[in-house]
Amino acid sequence: MEAIRNVAIAGASGALGSPVLHALLQSELFNVTVLARQSSQAHFPASVKVICMDYTSVPDLTAALTGQDAVVSVLTTSAMETQIPLIEAAVKAGVKRFLPSEFCANIGNPKAASLPVYHSKLAIHEVLQQQAQNHPHFTYTLIRNGPFLDWSLAYGFFFSLNGGSTPFYDGGERPFSTTTLATIGRAVVEVLRHSEKTRNRAVFVQDLVTTQQKMLAIAQKVTPDRKWTPRDVSTADMETMARDKHANGMNDLTASMGFFCRSVFGKGYGGEFQEVDNKLLGISLKTDADLEELIRGVLSEGH
Ligand SMILES: NC(=O)c1ccc[n+]([C@@H]2O[C@H](COP(=O)([O-])OP(=O)(O)OC[C@H]3O[C@@H](n4cnc5c(N)ncnc54)[C@H](OP(=O)(O)O)[C@@H]3O)[C@@H](O)[C@H]2O)c1
Numbered sequence: 001m002e003a004i005r006n007v008a009i010a011g012a013s014g015a016l017g018s019p020v021l022h023a024l025l026q027s028e029l030f031n032v033t034v035l036a037r038q039s040s041q042a043h044f045p046a047s048v049k050v051i052c053m054d055y056t057s058v059p060d061l062t063a064a065l066t067g068q069d070a071v072v073s074v075l076t077t078s079a080m081e082t083q084i085p086l087i088e089a090a091v092k093a094g095v096k097r098f099l100p101s102e103f104c105a106n107i108g109n110p111k112a113a114s115l116p117v118y119h120s121k122l123a124i125h126e127v128l129q130q131q132a133q134n135h136p137h138f139t140y141t142l143i144r145n146g147p148f149l150d151w152s153l154a155y156g157f158f159f160s161l162n163g164g165s166t167p168f169y170d171g172g173e174r175p176f177s178t179t180t181l182a183t184i185g186r187a188v189v190e191v192l193r194h195s196e197k198t199r200n201r202a203v204f205v206q207d208l209v210t211t212q213q214k215m216l217a218i219a220q221k222v223t224p225d226r227k228w229t230p231r232d233v234s235t236a237d238m239e240t241m242a243r244d245k246h247a248n249g250m251n252d253l254t255a256s257m258g259f260f261c262r263s264v265f266g267k268g269y270g271g272e273f274q275e276v277d278n279k280l281l282g283i284s285l286k287t288d289a290d291l292e293e294l295i296r297g298v299l300s301e302g303h
């Protein structure tokens with residue numbers, strides 16, 4: 001495959017989209033075009049070409065994607081099906097590589113794949129596989145990174161930032177893979193640089209493997225005056241609650257959290273990646289000192 005030069009990114013204003021856009025621009029390897037919704041309030045660097053799109057119009061999308069080598073989708077979780085016309089247009093426009101908005105747990109793991117929150121992403125895999133089969137010029141890469149490390153820390157997902165009662169999922173001892181937003185941005189750049197070795201497959205990246213207990217021990221070390229009281233929370237119970245809610249059409253934050261925690265901390269759900277592509281991508285692992293730095297940073301931000 002020829003080198004990827006022209007890259008369109010959809011959802012570039014989001015929590016993950018912003019650092020991915022930053023990494024694409026900073027690499028100076030690509031001509032970057034941003035696709036945004038017509039209703040988007042987002043602002044982008046003046047140097048970037050922005051096309052406001054009706055994501056339902058395949059002809060408009062095809063026109064916008066003509067000349068692009070790759071599409072990176074970082075669209076929000078609830079807009080997975082928006083990618084169906086985007087993929088169709090990418091195929092029609094002759095795009096060579098599509099990165100869907102994956103960026104999650106190891107949903108190739110059958111237990112994780114059974115969780116309803118991931119079904120919309122799995123449906124996109126089927127569309128991609130079918131299109132790649134029918135159109136050999138069209139290829140895809142799924143990037144899996146585990147929970148966002150810095151983002152999840154900042155939201156108090158791994159431990160409560162203010163001290164006090166904090167959940168330990170299934171005891172807080174199960175190792176899991178986790179990755180910062182900036183590293184995921186680098187992974188996107190490196191996947192596009194290594195297009196041949198990343199074609200039509202899932203690519204796994206991680207900054208480190210850790211546990212909630214390790215994180216809380218670091219938090220305790222850097223803020224000795226703050227006190228935490230861990231409480232054990234069963235991810236099996238969380239999944240049951242989330243499935244009940246889902247069955248009743250209540251796909252709220254607690255339901256999503258239930259599925260999310262199950263995929264990260266549940267036994268046999270693949271939260272700790274067995275094989276990673278860090279070496280191929282030239283991404284080294286972060287150290288305990290790096291983790292301490294991240295935790296120190298989040299705890300000093302007025303919490
Ligand atoms: N592993 C993890 O811990 C983790 C955590 C959160 C998210 N994720 C995954 O990361 C990916 C990106 O999520 P995110 O949280 O960064 O997304 P986000 O910030 O919620 O949204 C990303 C962008 O999507 C566009 N958008 C929003 N609503 C849309 C709609 N209805 N139709 C089309 N576009 C819409 C917006 O861009 P414009 O305004 O520019 O159009 C928005 O800035 C998703 O696949 C998500 O599942 C993973």
